Amino acid sequence: MTFKGFSKKDFKTMQIPGLDARMAGIQSDIQPKFKAVGEELTTYLSAKLGDEMFLHIARHQRRSVNPPESTWLAICHDKRGYKKHPHFQVGLFDNYLFIWLAFIYENEESAKIANRFLKEKKLLADLPDNFAISPDHTEEKTYPVHDGQLEATLNRFRDVKKGEFLVGKIYLPDDNHLSPGKDFINEAEMVLDELIPLYKAALQ
Template identity: 40%
Template sequence: MKLSSFTDADFNVFKIDGFEDRMEALKENISPKLDALGHHFAPTLSTLTGSEMYAHVAKHARRTVNPPKDTWVAFAGNSRGYKMLPHFQIGLWETHVFVWFAVIYEATNKAEFGKTLEKKLTSIYKDTPKDFVWSGDHTKPDVIPHKNLKKEELKALFERLQTVKKAEILCGYQIPREEAVAMSGDDFVKKVEQVFNQLIPLYKMA
């Protein structure tokens, strides 16, 4: 199946007012593309990680009033859910596409993983591509570019993961909306594959 890239119409879904209208447009425009990306990348990630990976398209089931400001497909080693596990995501906000490796607040081994990251701080700091970004909260679009990050600041993110209940850690890549819209489906897939390859060492640490 040929994968299509995201269009302006997809990004504009997040401008639609009202919960039901936005959810309807999201299901119609974006979810089928995320589903296709899920089918495409689950086998790739299974090979890269060495364990079976399952795709989960966001349903936004807990929401009833506030319309979602972003949406995604997540990949994890469990067919029933992903939030409690280290996982990967491909998704979009109104302004950009994101490709993440993520350990979010529901993850059970967060503190242990934080310790592992802290131990490997020097190599992570050195090996993370300069154009990658970090985040401590998956619900906000703001990120910290790796190239602007001091080693001590990265260490603080890793320490926070060990001590703060709501703490999260995400590392990955953003494609600005204009760039994403101009990409062919093939170019988009190649870029995502490249990013996933570079994120595998973090996943294996987790």
């Protein structure tokens, strides 16, 4: 498909009641966009990193009752899976779109990564003021990256078994970066450029 951008309809899809109905909307309206966006960004990251990257699209197959509150694509160096590795995400809640560098609770090196970020403070200090962080990929709550929550979030990521750390940028449904498609791709590439130094540091 030709990617024309994300629309308010995509956010409303994440409000559809019921597991089956919401999943039908995600599969018909959002996942084709994820495939188009993801293929472009996977190619971009592979070239930037000099390492083959692979696209994964969340299928929510473990869901049996409650519909997913968010949905996403992930880009990772591992073809078989992304959850235990540092990876990039583009996804939606019903009230914002996110572009994250994600370290979720399955990550097996959370202590090492958190300590590196806590020690090498410049890596995060150099991020733009309009970037955000999240301590939990399943929750909508985010914090501005420079508002004082950063150290506590990294400590939790290091010390708590289910701790997570996501960093990147969020967009409200009426943000003009979301469409047309070319504008969103350009914006996403700029965000990824800011996150690549963190990704590389996490893999060291």
